[in-house]
Amino acid sequence: MWKFARFVSACQLSRSRRFSTVIPGPCIVHKRGADILHDPWFNKDTGFPLTERDRLGLRGLLPPRVISFEQQYDRFMDSYRSLEKNTHGQSDKVVSLAKWRILNRLHDRNETLYYRVLIDNIKEFAPIIYTPTVGLVCQNYSGLFRRPRGMYFSAKDKGEMMSMIYNWPAKEVDMIVLTDGSRILGLGDLGVQGIGIPIGKLDVYVAAAGINPQRILPVMLDVGTNNQTLLGDRLYLGLRQPRLEGEEYLSIVDEFMEAVHARWPKAIVQFEDFQMKWAFETLKRYNKRFCMFNDDIQGTAGVALAGLLGTVRSQGRPLSDFVNQKIVVAGAGSAGLGVLKMAINAVAKISGCSETAAKSQFFLIDKNGLVTTERNNLDPAAAPFAQNPRDIDGLTEGASIVEVVKKVKPHVLLGLSGVGGIFNEEVLKAMRESVSTKPAIFAMSNPTMNAECTAIDAFNHAGEHIVFASGSPFENVDFGNGNVGHVNQANNMYLFPGIGLGTLLSGAHLITDGMLQAAAECLASYMSEEDILKGILYPSVDSIRDVTAEVGAAVLRAAVEEDLAEGQGDVGPRELAHMSKEETVEYVRRNMWFPVYSPLVHEK
Numbered sequence: 001m002w003k004f005a006r007f008v009s010a011c012q013l014s015r016s017r018r019f020s021t022v023i024p025g026p027c028i029v030h031k032r033g034a035d036i037l038h039d040p041w042f043n044k045d046t047g048f049p050l051t052e053r054d055r056l057g058l059r060g061l062l063p064p065r066v067i068s069f070e071q072q073y074d075r076f077m078d079s080y081r082s083l084e085k086n087t088h089g090q091s092d093k094v095v096s097l098a099k100w101r102i103l104n105r106l107h108d109r110n111e112t113l114y115y116r117v118l119i120d121n122i123k124e125f126a127p128i129i130y131t132p133t134v135g136l137v138c139q140n141y142s143g144l145f146r147r148p149r150g151m152y153f154s155a156k157d158k159g160e161m162m163s164m165i166y167n168w169p170a171k172e173v174d175m176i177v178l179t180d181g182s183r184i185l186g187l188g189d190l191g192v193q194g195i196g197i198p199i200g201k202l203d204v205y206v207a208a209a210g211i212n213p214q215r216i217l218p219v220m221l222d223v224g225t226n227n228q229t230l231l232g233d234r235l236y237l238g239l240r241q242p243r244l245e246g247e248e249y250l251s252i253v254d255e256f257m258e259a260v261h262a263r264w265p266k267a268i269v270q271f272e273d274f275q276m277k278w279a280f281e282t283l284k285r286y287n288k289r290f291c292m293f294n295d296d297i298q299g300t301a302g303v304a305l306a307g308l309l310g311t312v313r314s315q316g317r318p319l320s321d322f323v324n325q326k327i328v329v330a331g332a333g334s335a336g337l338g339v340l341k342m343a344i345n346a347v348a349k350i351s352g353c354s355e356t357a358a359k360s361q362f363f364l365i366d367k368n369g370l371v372t373t374e375r376n377n378l379d380p381a382a383a384p385f386a387q388n389p390r391d392i393d394g395l396t397e398g399a400s401i402v403e404v405v406k407k408v409k410p411h412v413l414l415g416l417s418g419v420g421g422i423f424n425e426e427v428l429k430a431m432r433e434s435v436s437t438k439p440a441i442f443a444m445s446n447p448t449m450n451a452e453c454t455a456i457d458a459f460n461h462a463g464e465h466i467v468f469a470s471g472s473p474f475e476n477v478d479f480g481n482g483n484v485g486h487v488n489q490a491n492n493m494y495l496f497p498g499i500g501l502g503t504l505l506s507g508a509h510l511i512t513d514g515m516l517q518a519a520a521e522c523l524a525s526y527m528s529e530e531d532i533l534k535g536i537l538y539p540s541v542d543s544i545r546d547v548t549a550e551v552g553a554a555v556l557r558a559a560v561e562e563d564l565a566e567g568q569g570d571v572g573p574r575e576l577a578h579m580s581k582e583e584t585v586e587y588v589r590r591n592m593w594f595p596v597y598s599p600l601v602h603e604k
């Protein structure tokens with residue numbers, strides 16, 4: 001048996017099969033006794049072997065029987081299944097929150113077991129720890145709050161952040177997800193309650209990219225809230241003041257970024273769910289100075305572009321035909337504009353034409369209808385994508401979605417508006433006139449109730465031959481005739497973990513457009529022709545570790561090509577540059593943390 005065993009390094013472990021064949025390296029712990037039991041990073045509950053109980057002063061603090069990791073795992077899954085049974089018939093909200101609570105309790109108690117059940121059951125648990133349930137959790141956060149997770153920097157901490165950052169107990173941090181809570185999914189300003197989003201995103205980082213959970217940090221920048229309901233709620237846990245604006249706001253974000261950089265110069269900061277004006281402004285302000293990216297603008301753009309290229313292949317057409325695809329985007333916010341920028345750039349590259357010429361196939365709609373150059377007070381961010389009404393026969397400024405769809409007959413109708421149901425029956429029926437043999441409908445807004453349409457409505461009204469994708473998961477649709485409509489999940493979760501991991505392993509100190517484009521191209525080429533022709537544009541969430549390894553390798557190789565890779569640990573830029581594509585994927589895979597109990601070694 002021993003000869004099949006492999007050693008893996010300390011707390012940084014590589015992937016193994018279920019519960020056998022790995023002898024994990026030791027993990028250093030600076031505490032003893034009950035303090036270990038109360039620390040979810042090290043706690044093994046009843047899983048501490050007797051010798052370890054002796055060494056760490058745990059004897060007598062636990063019931064005598066030692067329960068194996070596998071038995072603990074099964075026990076948790078049994079309780080989860082009984083909870084499902086016991087809540088059967090109750091409202092979706094009650095059931096989802098009960099499921100989140102049982103997972104959250106485990107997260108707070110024993111991270112190794114938590115991440116193991118999460119990784120092994122990612123498809124089932126992603127909708128609980130991520131969209132859609134994470135939205136519900138944020139809406140109810142002040143009431144659900146039991147224990148803090150991550151760090152909270154508020155407007156009241158001005159001048160203190162440089163020292164506060166040292167309050168975080170881990171020596172090293174690789175990945176930070178930061179929000180100011182101002183645009184949580186499609187739910188608007190949720191103030192401090194938005195902390196659920198960085199927590200959920202980082203759970204996906206651990207599950208998909210194998211970032212070590214001891215090296216992640218969810219952060220809330222609480223600069224107040226303009227949500228009147230929260231301000232009036234006596235249990236609200238954030239600052240009870242209106243949001244800071246202008247220079248006052250930016251000075252808080254600046255101070256935070258400087259503090260992070262001072263303590264962990266190589267940590268990657270993912271900006272998440274900032275309202276549009278600050279999403280664009282902070283990206284421009286920091287992306288040449290710090291290792292950061294904005295997931296809603298850049299991660300979403302890559303995932304959407306991969307899907308758009310997939311829709312071309314799903315029609316049996318060559319990718320070069322992307323330049324002829326007519327695409328209507330509903331939503332001119334950080335996500336919609338990010339998608340347009342990247343897609344237009346791709347058209348220009350494929351066709352060799354200018355970006356101005358490339359944009360003629362794209363139609364942008366916001367809450368006031370079709371965006372044209374005739375718009376009063378045209379938002380400068382949307383201006384590059386505004387159509388000139390003279391070029392679009394029969395459509396005028398402010399035309400409604402249904403008018404645009406009827407006139408343009410687009411290949412793709414894509415929603416990033418945050419408004420549920422705007423692809424109504426009339427709009428979806430209008431998509432039947434699409435010039436495409438496989439019209440595509442992307443209802444990408446989150447959470448589920450904010451999706452522009454449901455999967456059932458899309459297939460019912462637009463036809464069984466469409467390609468459908470949504471930001472939050474929907475069940476596949478059974479047509480009752482032996483055929484099934486496939487539901488894709490077009491969510492930035494397919495890219496951000498690989499962007500983070502690839503950047504980390506490359507040792508690059510910036511995230512460039514080239515690295516992001518490599519991520520998108522990798523995802524676009526991930527699916528087989530056979531799947532794509534069936535309308536399957538994205539992999540199943542079950543294979544997210546595999547996708548992430550490929551995306552991470554693509555990002556790493558792009559950093560090498562751009563001469564930005566400084567390497568990490570023993571693997572320097574020269575070693576990275578000499579790795580083949582396959583070796584890079586293997587290198588990324590080997591560096592994914594995988595949860596097993598490591599022997600704990602006490603050090604003062």
Ligand SMILES: NC(=O)c1ccc[n+]([C@@H]2O[C@H](COP(=O)([O-])OP(=O)(O)OC[C@H]3O[C@@H](n4cnc5c(N)ncnc54)[C@H](O)[C@@H]3O)[C@@H](O)[C@H]2O)c1
Binds near residue numbers: 493
């Ligand atoms: N699937 C994903 O991976 C993904 C990624 C990022 C964002 N999103 C979702 O996209 C949505 C928007 O995010 P954002 O950051 O761009 O928000 P945002 O607030 O910056 O922008 C929303 C945009 O939608 C427009 N809009 C509002 N009502 C509309 C209507 N009736 N018709 C057409 N447009 C309308 C607004 O004018 C605005 O331009 C959110 O629900 C978010 O959850 C999904």
Ligand SMILES: O=C(O)C[C@H](O)C(=O)O
Binds near residue numbers: 185273471491492493
């Ligand atoms: O959080 C998600 O599920 C995707 C995206 O980042 C969003 O803001 O909706």
Ligand SMILES: [Mg+2]
Binds near residue numbers: 185272273295296
């Ligand atoms: Mg987001």
